[in-house]
Amino acid sequence: MSATPSSSAPTSAPSIVSDLENATKSELASTILTYLSNYIHRDLYDEELFWEFKQDFDGWKISHFDTAGILRKDLKKVLLERGILLSSKGYPDSAALEMIIADEEPHTWTSEEITATLK
Numbered sequence: 633m634s635a636t637p638s639s640s641a642p643t644s645a646p647s648i649v650s651d652l653e654n655a656t657k658s659e660l661a662s663t664i665l666t667y668l669s670n671y672i673h674r675d676l677y678d679e680e681l682f683w684e685f686k687q688d689f690d691g692w693k694i695s696h697f698d699t700a701g702i703l704r705k706d707l708k709k710v711l712l713e714r715g716i717l718l719s720s721k722g723y724p725d726s727a728a729l730e731m732i733i734a735d736e737e738p739h740t741w742t743s744e745e746i747t748a749t750l751k
Contacts, residue, residue, distance in 0.1 A: 697726035
């Protein structure tokens, strides 16, 4: 499996925000839904999903995820279910998502993390 980002993300779809700083809640939420649908439709997991997520949400900050509202929880859940470890203890969902964007490489799960996540 290649550790390079995929280039097939929907970059010109009308529901993708092009101006993050002036985006409305509706635009940010629509963008999250578009990418979530893409991840599920393309059956992305693990490293491939990690690189796709980083590319898709490049430039997003905690404030953008907060503005998008409840969909950030759905995004976090889908990422976790598909093999992306998000820091959850002591961090709000938005901060955990921003940390994934900042990560340079996908996290390698420990057996303890797997056990804790499956509970």
